[in-house]
Amino acid sequence: MKQSVKMIVGNWKMNGVSASLDEARALQAALQVGPAAVRVALCPPATLIAPMASAFGQATSNAAVVEIGGQDCHPATKGAFTGSISADMLRDAGARLVILGHSERRAGFGETDTDVAAKVEAALTAGLEPIICIGETLEQRKAGAAIAVVQAQIAGSLPQALVGRAFAVAYEPVWAIGTGLTPTLEQIAEVHAAIREAMVGTLGETAATTPILYGGSVNPGNARKILGVEDVGGALVGGASLKAADFISIVRAV
Ligand SMILES: O=C(CO)COP(=O)(O)O
Numbered sequence: 001m002k003q004s005v006k007m008i009v010g011n012w013k014m015n016g017v018s019a020s021l022d023e024a025r026a027l028q029a030a031l032q033v034g035p036a037a038v039r040v041a042l043c044p045p046a047t048l049i050a051p052m053a054s055a056f057g058q059a060t061s062n063a064a065v066v067e068i069g070g071q072d073c074h075p076a077t078k079g080a081f082t083g084s085i086s087a088d089m090l091r092d093a094g095a096r097l098v099i100l101g102h103s104e105r106r107a108g109f110g111e112t113d114t115d116v117a118a119k120v121e122a123a124l125t126a127g128l129e130p131i132i133c134i135g136e137t138l139e140q141r142k143a144g145a146a147i148a149v150v151q152a153q154i155a156g157s158l159p160q161a162l163v164g165r166a167f168a169v170a171y172e173p174v175w176a177i178g179t180g181l182t183p184t185l186e187q188i189a190e191v192h193a194a195i196r197e198a199m200v201g202t203l204g205e206t207a208a209t210t211p212i213l214y215g216g217s218v219n220p221g222n223a224r225k226i227l228g229v230e231d232v233g234g235a236l237v238g239g240a241s242l243k244a245a246d247f248i249s250i251v252r253a254v
Contacts, residue, residue, distance in 0.1 A: 053094020
């Protein structure tokens with residue numbers, strides 16, 4: 001209903017060296033899907049953004065464009081922030097998207113909703129399309145707080161600067177990431193509906209068609225069912241995006 005072109009985004013996390021480019025090239029060659037049916041993106045480590053963007057940036061007659069994204073950016077445009085990378089730098093390297101607020105950044109690097117919102121603004125200013133991650137922990141789900149948690153994350157992580165801009169939200173339950181566990185299809189539908197409501201509440205009708213991706217242990221075996229759930233606009237794939245054959249299966253499950 002909301003969004004006809006689904007997005008399948010691979011998050012390589014801190015995996016991938018230059019030798020991985022061969023696998024990624026094989027992946028692109030195998031993606032015989034029309035660009036209208038699915039948007040495919042890969043978010044490699046920052047060191048691979050430029051070579052992957054130049055390798056995949058242009059559609060050939062028999063291969064879809066694979067868009068390239070970063071996995072994080074600093075909220076400032078430049079300055080004394082040793083080890084950090086700005087949204088402009090990602091864009092300059094060829095990225096068109098950026099994952100922001102991933103639970104591994106929130107838990108491991110102390111990122112708050114306010115930090116994420118500042119990064120989103122920086123990404124938009126640089127012309128990047130943010131993919132904003134939210135999701136509850138197992139403790140929060142067990143306490144019956146999953147919906148309240150994601151709604152609070154939406155309210156805190158989505159700045160008004162998003163109104164009218166292209167972006168996506170990814171619902172990634174923390175307990176489903178890298179564990180092989182997934183919510184039931186009913187639970188995914190319930191949370192996506194709550195996210196939609198919160199997004200429209202925060203940003204207005206502009207957010208009625210924004211894609212809401214699901215992420216957390218998506219694999220070739222469960223992708224078709226998950227992608228068929230009401231208001232699932234695509235998938236954010238971790239481990240299975242590192243294997244070209246698995247990632248292609250997920251793309252074909254759309
Ligand atoms: O964190 C994720 C994508 O951002 C999901 O990771 P897995 O697909 O490995 O569970």
